[in-house]
Structures are given as C-alpha cells and as structure tokens.
Amino acid sequence: MNEILLGKSQLQTTAPDIYLHARYGNRHGMIAGATGTGKTVSLTVMAEGFSRLGVPVFLADVKGDLAGMSQAAVLGDKLKPRLDKLGITNFAPSANPVVFWDIYGKLGHPVRATVTEMGPTLFARLLELNDVQSGVLEILFKLADDHGWLLLDLKDLRALLTWASDKDNAKTISAQYGLVSPTSIAAIQRSLLTLDSAGGDAFFGEPALDLADFMRQDMSGRGIVNILAADQLILRPMLYSTFLLWLLSELFEKLPEVGDLDVPKLVFFFDEAHLLFDDCPPTLQKRVEQVVRLIRSKGVGVYFCSQNPDDAPDVVLGQLGNRVQHALRAFTPRDQKAVRSAAETFAPNPLLGNVADVITQLGVGEALVSTLQDGGVPLPVERALIVPPTSRIGAITDAERATIRSRSPVGGKYDTAVDRESAYEILSQRTNATAASPVAGDGTGTAPAAAQSPGWGKAVSDAVFGTNRRQGMIEALAKSAVRNAGGRLGSALMRGVLGSLLRK
Template identity: 60%
Template structure:
C-alpha cells in the first residue's frame, strides 16, 4: 500500500489497511492535486461501519471491494447475498471495461483474482444448511419472528421456563408444538403458578408456528446447529473465507431474515472471548438490507440490538450495515458506526432531503466542498468516505472513487456454485438433519404412560401416582417429598387436588345417602377427610 501523509484519511504511514479508493484534493489555485488513498485501518475495523446509498449507486460493488480486502488481510467475512450478485466473488474477474478503466483512473493495477467462498442457505438448497435450535433462538427473538403481541410473548416465556425446569430440550418446531399443547391442556394450573394463560393465546401462537412452517422456517430450526467457528476459517494461503448467505428466497420472509442475522450476531457475542481491540478483526459481518432488522421492532428488541452492536466490538467482530438511507437505522446504532461510505442519495421528497442533511451532518466536514450538495451529485462508483484514524478519531470526509473488485462482479453460474459447495471443507457436516430425543418424544412417552396408569391405577400405589404419570412424577416416588418441587410436580399436584376433590365430594355424598339425613352427610364428609386429607395436603 503506498505511503500517505499523516493528515491523509487512512492513518499514519505503515498502518495496515484496506484500500477503499482514492480521492483528489484541489490545491490553492483550484487545480486538481495528487490522488490520496482512502483506507480502512484493520485496527479500527471492529468499530463497525455503514455503507449507504440509493439503489444503483454502487453499494454492492463497494461491499465486494471491502470483502475482498478483508479476505486478503486474513479476516473471515460473513455477508448476505440478497440478489445473488456477490456469488461472483468466488470467480476471477472478467476484466470488464468499467473496472479496468477505474483501476487505471486511480492508478492501481487490475489483477483478476478469485476468493475462498463458502455458500450457506437456510433452506439447504444452494449452500450448506444453517440451523439453530429453538432454545438457542430464545423467546424474545422467536416472538419477533412469529409477530406475537405482549400477551402471547408472555405465554411463550412461560413455556420456555417450564421446559427449563422440566429438562425438556426444545430443538425443532415439533418440540415447541408439543410443549404448547401441554401448556394449553394445563392452562388453568399454570395460570395459578405464573399468571393468566389462555388457551386462545396459545392457539394464536400455534397458528403463527404453522405460518412459519409454511414459509420454510422449519428447515432453520433443528440440529445439527451451526458451529460459529466454521464461519472463521482461512484457506491454505492465509486468506479469510468469505461466507455468503444465499438470501434470494429468504428475502421473501423478511422477519426470518432479520431474526436469523440478529441471532447469529448474538451467538458471536455470547461465544467469542473478549479480545479488546485486536490488530485485525476476527470476523467482519455485513448486514445487507439492514432496515429489515429495525422495521416495527419493539423497544425490548431494539435495546437488545443496540447492546449487542455496542459490546460485540470487544469480541473482535466488526458489523457493517448496508442500507439505502441512514435514517433506516436508529440514532443509538448509527452513532456507533465509525467507518462510513456514503454513496449518492436522491433528494426528491422531504424525507429524502432530511436523509441527505442527516448523512451530511454525521461526517467531519471538509472545507473544500459542501457535503450535503456533494451527496446528491456523486456518480456511480463514487462515494464520500470517512474512516477512523490510528487514534480512533474520524477523518475529514473525502469525495472518493471506489477501487474496483478483482473478482467477478455478478452472479456465479449454478454449475460454478455446485462445484464450490461439493469441494467445500464443510461438505457433509450440516447436510443431514439430526432428530434426537427431545421435548416431543418425552411428552409423548409421558402421555402414553399416563393413559396406561389411568387404566390400572391400583398397580401404581395411589391416585396421585396415576395422575402424576403424565408429568413424570409420582405421589411417593423416591420415598416422599425431598427437595424443591419442579414445575411439573406443582402442576401435577394442582391437577390431583382438583380431581381428588371431586372424587371426595362424590364419596361424601354417597356415604351421606347411605346413613341418611344431615347427620349422614356430616359423617360422610368427616370420613372422606380422614381418608384423603393426607393426600390432598401433599
């Protein structure tokens, strides 16, 4: 990388960085000065970034240029390929005239090259499947994915709490369905323990699960779950792997797309160790169509996103949001993006004009030109660039010609994609789903056992054993009550009290009729209390 002056965006001489492009400053006489490199310092790449601009202004090409630069530096990349255009990074560039001309214009050699790529696909059709378990997704993200209201989200939290206390693994959709059916059947007893649980709300959740299944979400939920370390590979030459999520079909279900990427970001945060500010990131994460993450998101989810973005930096992960309009991102998130590439915006509507002003105000101003005016005048492949320097301060914004990618710009063919998938080091690892014993199998077995015990309760000792069989507990199993009761045991007790109470009432009435009169009823109730009182107080 050619040396640059100390006051040039990109940092001090000798700093390792990624070439974004070159800018030209005018001298004091209004004539064009020398070309100056605009670089993204690897030491500051985990401070996150933004690539914004209207459709057709060159965002995807800029994203590919950055991805290639990170790969060359040995940094793995994860990016969503929304239109399929990024898949061409797996193939050497085909020397298209606009890119050859741009390379000559900014004085860099055009050297076609291909890059190590791993294709992923939530549906397993055009890449390795990506799966996560229901437990890993958690109730908050799952509520967002299912578009639940506050009441339904509360019931889902109760279901997850119940699964934790009972040791029920929630791996796939059938596990969650079985658990929700259990909750619906025992809504009255669970309401006494956790608050109101209505069958109608449970039914609404089950209907949303059906919608998710029809959209293909069932393929995403299950095992084998993704190992985050498989996203952080390098090839034999030390170049970082570019992981591409095939998202053309996924974009038809934007909630699933946004939920998956947020889950992945959360997994990185929870899994990776603290590294502070490394010499280069351990992974760079490009979030294309970033507005989908924030559209109609409840405050609790927005707070989670903000917290993860703020803290994942110390895990060595850089997050780069790609969107049309900077206003698509909340201010709390936008303020954490230190490296910015702003392509042209169109100021046709009042909202567009506000976006232009907002984008201009976020840059460190350049006295050589009016930033707000320049944003509306940028040509295709030109952008305003400001990155963090070696001291962590934003550089003066510069009008920059973005460097061309060296790989193919455009999609790979299906034959090329299939060849890469077959030759992948991860071939076969995630292709076959695994269905081990989990909540569905356990609850089904308990239900069968309960039916058998209800048919022959005398062989199980007492009525509590028969009724508790469904929950996996018995009246005096294990020698009486020892330790804290599980939720299933508490629910079993509530069911037992209800049923036994009815039996007791009927027995008292029968005894009373046999003795006769008010005295008979009183004696009958006393006898029943004496016989069953101990069990009812368990």
C-alpha cells in the same frame, strides 16, 4: 500494512489513496446509497480486503450478485477504462475462498439453530406475538428448561404447546409459573403454523451452526468469506432479520473479550439493515443497541448496508466509525431529510464544499468516504472513486456453485440433518403412557372409574409436576445430563443475550 484500499480521492489532496485501516475495522461502519449507485461494489471491496488480511467475513447475498466473489474478475470493456481512470496498473484478478450457506439448504449448506438457542424473546419476535403471548412463551421455555425438555425444532415446540393446552396441565403451569390461557396458546400455535408454512421449519434443528465454522481461514491464510443465500429468505423479512439478530447475539455471547486488535476476528455485513429495526419492540432494540456497542471489544466489526443512512437508530449510528455514502436522490421530503442527516455525520472538509449538495450529485461508483485514522480520528470526508474488486461482480452458474460446494470444508458436517430425543419424543411417550395405562386396568378397553373421576387429571399432572415424581425426575435429569454432556444447548442461561437477557 493492514489496510484496505477503498478508492482514490477526487479532491486536490496530498493523500489521494483512501484506506480503511484494519486496526479500526471493529469500530463498525455504514455503506449507504440509492439503488444502483455502487453499494454492492463497495461492500465487495471491503469484504475481500478483510479476507486478504486473514479476517473471516459473513455477508448476506440478497440479490444473488455477491456469489461472484468466488470467481476471479474478467478484464472486460467496462473494467479496463475504470482501471485506467484510477491509475491502477497492478490489478490482479483473483477469487476469494467462499463457503455458501442457505437456510433452505438449496444454494448452500443448511444453517440451523435450535429453538432453545433462539430463546423466547427472539422467537416471540419471529412469531410476531403481542406482550401477553410473549409472556406465555417465556413461561413455556422456562418450563422446558426446568424439566430438561430440549426444544430443538418446531415439532418440539408444537408438542409442548399441545401438552400445555390440556386443561389440567395448564392449571398446574399457571399455579407454578404464571397464567397460561388457552387463547394465548392457540394464538401461538397459529403463528407457529404460519412460520412452518413459510419454511421456518428448515431453520430449526440440528446439527446447529457452530460459530467456529464461520471463523476459518484457508490454507493460504485468507479469511473465509461466508455468503448466505438470501434471495428467497429476504421474502420473509421477519425470519431474515431475526436470524441475523440471533447470529449477532451468539457472537456476542460466545466470543471472549479481546479489546482492539491489529485486525478484527470477524467482520459482519448486514444488508437491508432497516429490516433489523422495523417493528422491533423497544426492549429488543435496546438489546441490539447494547450488542452493537459492546461487540467491538470481542473483535467483531459490524457493517450496515442500506439505502438510507437513517435506517438505523441514532444510538447505532453513533457507533459507526467508517462510512461510505453513495448517491442519494432528494425527490421526497424523507429523501431530503436523509441527505441532510448523512451530510451531518461526516467530518467537514473545506475542499469539498456543501456535503448535502455533493451527495445528490455523485455518479455511479462514486462515494463520500470517511474512515478512522491514527488515534481513532475520523478522516475529513473525501469524494472518492471506489476501486473495483478483484473478483467478479454478479451471479454465478449452477455448475460454478456446485464446484465451490464440493470443495467446502464443512459440507459433511451440516448437509445431513439429525433428529435426537427431545421434547417431542419425551412428551409423546408421556401421552402414550397416560392413554394406555387406564385401558390396561381391566382389559375391557374402558378407562377405570379412577380415570373418569375429577381427580384423575390432577394425578396425571402430579406425575409430572408434583411431589410424587421424584424417581421420574431423577431419571429425567440423568438423561438430560447425558444428552447435554457433549452438546451446546443446556439451560436458559446458555442462550444469547438477545434471547434471555431478562433472566440474567
């Protein structure tokens, strides 16, 4: 049967084994609990369970201990007593098929997206812009789309900002698209510099991530476990959370409707889930909630992992059908509120007693579990001892990581960056041509009188925006069509729902 053994009930029930049924794996879930209570073990058990069923998995390795899924478990002094306590006699250590990813390209294959694909909404969040600055960024993205200027990496966006900061260009943009003030452009440039200094430039570029490479199986039919090295990325929480939101948006946008399947097409684990919603603008949060609510029909299961179950908004929590709650400690008023909130989300079980009290009494490796059963009915909450994963729990050596990377089926595709013609090259050519043209007029190295006249800037602007640019625009459109014929970019309408929903 398509089910994943999560644990053994510690109550006197007729069904001691507690399973997560794969046909409800796309109904999302939550793994919560205080630090050190066993969340990582529960996550690993779920992830390798889905992998055995042929379901690809994506997860972020925040502490570096999920990389052990690439290695088989070792029957040591800690594991044997737990297996005996659980009554498991057929335990078979095994490694999982793993592909390592890393935005910085150090501990895995580089993960890249283009600025165009990210879209103005998510990019504004990444830069932590205010509403006015976000509106200016929206205008600049629209401008680039209209003129076929591809925004692939940060230098493309930087070149566009520099070009738009010219007084005459800014005046023409403001007349046709909306007000673009020098103050807002300067603020965006400063934020972009901060992002660049934080290593964000490594994320933007090509080859951009192809979602098909996340949804693979190995030769034996097991789903690939995609592990994102996030121990350094988590130090940049805005970049971490924006990347995950972009990835979820891309999945929602690109995958077809499939309804309920026997097993999901992909399972997505969000560790440190509270970062997704901290300082999230209301409009963006509504879109995230919409995606979480609707992506189930695309065959994607989303599982949030966090210390407190109330780290996610109520609308999101209402979509989570499978829950694993490890111990919480009610030391503060917020902790006490979190315990009560967690207790109220479970289907009651008369054999358990007061759920809120039990949550504070759980030991390491214990959890309250409720999963969807036949007909989508929640299982009355069970107190369970979580089974151990068949893979190693913990970090791996550099040599082990290198061996896994050398066997990767996608290394040759992503390890070498590509820099093709885009906005930076196009705008640089325009700037150079404009600067060289006046000097060539009389051979003296001095701009002719026309260049010094007030109308010169307008003439240059008209060459880009005005009615006299027909031939240039035909050529630009032709080049753009060639560039995009086999590509993944295209216009704003091709962005993920989180990046351009306002324009749809």
